[in-house]
Each structure stands twice: as C-alpha cells, then as structure tokens.
Amino acid sequence: MSFRIFVPILLSFLLFASPARAFDGLVQTFGADGTLSWGTGELSVVRPVEGAAADESDTALSPLSVRRAVVQARKRLLDMVLSVRIDGHQTVGAFLSGDSDLAAQVRGLIQNSLYRGPGLYDEAGTVRVSEKLRGQLAELILPNTIQFQSTIPPRLSTATGQGVDTPDNAPEEVGSGTRGYTGVVVDARGLKLTPALAPIIYGQDGFGAYGYFQVSRTNVVDKGMVAYSVSDNPKVLAERVGKRPLMVRALGAYGSWRTDVIIAASDARLVRAVVKTGPIADGCRVVILVDRPEKESGDADAARTAKGAGDA
Template identity: 30%
Template sequence: MKRRLMTLVLLGALTLLSSGPLFGAAGQGITENFDHGLIDWSNSTVRAEGMHAPNEKTGQPASPEAREHYVNRAVEAARANLSSILRRLTIHGDTTGGDVMGASREVVAQVDLMFLSIPMTEKRFLTDGSVQVTLTLPLKGAFSQLILPEEIRQINPIRPLFTSETSGALPTHDAYTGLIVDARGVDVIPGLAPRVVTESGEEVYGPTVISREYAVQRGVAVYESSLARAGQGLSAGENPLMVTGIGTTEDARTDIIISSQDAARIRADVSHTTFLSQCRVVIVLDPPPDKRRK
C-alpha cells in the first residue's frame, strides 16, 4: 500500500523534472485568479480582498474609531468582491454560482447570511492610511450544501457484492482507497461538480454514485497540479487507483472522459463503490497560466 503511494510520488517528481516549467513546481496548486481574489481549487477556498482609503490625508495617525471604520469599509468591499467571484464560480459545465443564485432567492439569502460570519484572514494598515483585508470562504461545508446540484443526493453505504463466499477468486492487490485522474494535457475547467465518463458517455463518477454527505464534507473532487501533490494528499488515501483522462465532453469541459478499459478497472475493484461515494477523488491538471479574470 505504502509502496504504491511512494511510486506515485516518485512518478510525479520525475514528470516535473522531465517536463520543465509546463507543469509548475510541486508546491503549486490549481488556482483561478481574479483582480481582487482567487479560487483555490486545491484547498477548496475562495479568497477576496477589499481596500478602503480615507478621503483625507491628514498626515496624522488615525484614531482607533477611524481605523475601525476603515476596516469595516474594507470588509464591505471584500464581501462585494467575494460575491462577484462566487457568481463566476464554475459548478458544472457552463453553470455558475450566479446561475444557481439567480434561480433561488433562498440561496441568495443564505449566502448573504454566510457572508456575515466569513473570517478575516488578513488585515493590513498601509503607510498611506489605507486598509486592506482578506476574507476566506471554504467551498466545503455550508456553501457546498447550498450550491451543489440537487441531483447529488444522500446515498446509504453500499455493501460490496464481492465476498469470500460469493467468489473463490480473491483480489490480487490491496483494496484501492481512492481515485486519481491524470488529466494533464486535457482542456479541463475545474468545477464544484465534475464528472468522469467513458467515451460512450456512460457515467463512472458523478451524481449517480456520489453521496451528498461526503460531497459537502470533502468536495466532489480535489484538484492538484502534479502526481506528487496528488499522492501526498489524504483525499485519495494510501493506495489510490490511477486512470488517465483522454478528453472532455462536448457539453461540459468540467467532465473528463476516460477509456472504457480504465472504467472497467475502476468497476472491477471491490471497494470502488465506497471510495467513489465518499468522494475520494483527485484530478490532476496542468497549472493554468497566471491570467487574472476581471
């Protein structure tokens, strides 16, 4: 089990060395950058910055009351920027957070309430008297519960069909603990609810097998920028099964196509219903260029 994990880490390191800067450094995650924040797909967070500059430059230190006022105004700006980013957050295919919120006043109201308790993860007083703050919203948990598609439902644990009584042939390997999809070189867009399908469009991973409880707690998938990072993380466990993405579907660049042979390998494993329903899936992508979206 540990030997396979070490193999994945070494493969990732060798790939980084042989491929040059295309894949980025092992410490670089998958992020989507905006003018006033970013979506960190590797850590499942959204960060937004806000700034407030006083209208008058007195040259004197601001009073405690004034500083508190400036901070509050900066937080308001950060919340507005966070709202803008969340509305452009990809859920699945062309569906964004803005589409979901636009279709439900209740979701908008719940997100607004959530904004009131978002932690301030950074606060800086600049030399010109301005204040800059950063708010960080976890995509997992309450936000995912609100925004994930309704078709991802709670699934009760499934008892594996394979037992020593039902088959005389035992697995030739330790049970897999998760799935790593190597989709580097494939034009994939990260999203909150990706799917994995075969060339014929048959769903291997998606709402039909995902349990909402785990999708909310863990995220449907974690995105990483290298096999080394994917192997070191906890999401896919110590003995992950690795398959290769060969394309995306015409309707949704969030959805990854794998070969029917890889799909058969997944389904042949006695534990696949468990690790798929529990969202133990990591998708490895090429690090995107550092382009900031307006």
C-alpha cells in the first residue's frame, strides 16, 4: 500500500475510532442498581435476571425471567424519577400527585423506556433500562407554573446581604470582559448541595442571578437548566461551558433541601451581565461543582427525598 493511501486511512481511523466522551457530570447512585448522570440527564437501572448462573449462557435464560427483570428495573426507574427534586419546594412525585393524567403519561413513558440485554454490552445475566431527564420526560415533569424567560428574578424571603444595590440599578460590568466568557461555573463544593432540575443561583442582595427566569423552557427541556459535576478539570467542563467560563465561588446553600446557591453580590452582577450575552442562556451553559456523593447515597437519599416529597 502506498504511503499516500495509508496516511488518510490512518487519520480516518484515529478520528472515528475514539468518539468524544459524553459529559456525565455528577453520577448519583440509587442503591446498587440505579444511576443518574446529571451531565447527560441519563437515568439507568441494571438488574440481574433471576435464576441466571455465572456459567450459564444468556441464550439459556427463560423469556419470562428476563421479562420479570425488565419490569422490576422499570419500576425502579420510575421510583428514581419520582424522587428527583424539581426545586427547593417539591419532588417530581409530589408534583405528579396533583395531576393523574401527567402521572399516567410519565408511567407510560417509563414502561416503554429503552431496554438492553441481557449480556449484549453489560454483565452477563443482566438487563438494562434507561431514560433521560430531557426531551419528552422533561416536558412532562417540569411544571407549567414555572415562568421561564420572564426576566423577573425571584427574591429570597430574607436577603443575605445588606447595603447592596438591587439588580435594577446595580452597576453591571459590560464590555469585552463579559463578552469573552463562554459559560459559568459555580464552585459549591463543601456546601452539601442537593441536585435539582430547576435550581436558582442567588446573589447576596437576595435576587436571582441565574435560573428559569433567564432561560427558555425549550432549552431547559433539551439541555437541562444546569449540569452538576464533581470534576473541576477544564477539559471535562469545556463540553458544557466552553473554554473560558466565568468561575465564581458559592458562599452558601439556601432552603431546607439546600437546592439553591448563594454567591457574592459582585459575582451575581457579573453573572447577570454574562448570561445576557445570549449563547450562555441559549445553551444553559452553567455548571455547579458539588462534592462526590457518599457511598450509601442511593436508597438513603431516595427515602429521605420521598419523605420530603410534599414539602412546600
């Protein structure tokens, strides 16, 4: 083979053999079988097929036992969806409890969730079901009462700072310094934050700096309002926030469920100015850095979340 032919083939192999890895972000576990990746929004459950032996081929598994494992996995998947917090006030389960039609649609979607296995890609003798907190599912579980893109920032019941300007008359930093930012990263590590679908980043002045009021419902459904991550590696975060994100430090978490973040008033003014540039809001290019989850976080967290599902 001539060198002129070999080089293009080699380059093509290198280009397509290693596709870019999806930004999984924080991977929250639910017991031993469920995971939720807050970067991609993917929920998945891997369930063993009853009666599967280590030395038994997957083709020998009975269709009934496989079907039973899939049903159990999808039930687990539904429980995980219901335990996800929408915001500091309610879980998905609490929201759906007031609308039987929506609840039925969510159940139907989960009952037809993507199924894989046994043994195609995962460990032999297991089945895997998955769904995403994006697209159709997000449309169903995000309340219509959320006023997306209203441009009216919410206000904390008690402001955390005194003697600072409100967003209406605060001197926002403008010019090339803000236009150059490609996203926002809020470092909330150490604050024991609870991930949610619609968190709010507040300034110490008590007004929202980023949240549903700045982004469209369509963009949130497609991308998620924020992504959570345990890694501060710029190369990892770049997929979500670009190569030059604005980095700010969180000062505290707000609410009984600690879903919202509080940053300095000066940082809040800068975040508001940066988000107004368009691409950041359109792409929901915001990442919140959180601590790595504890090992036992799965069932314990789901139980605590279910207990607080009706919180208002």
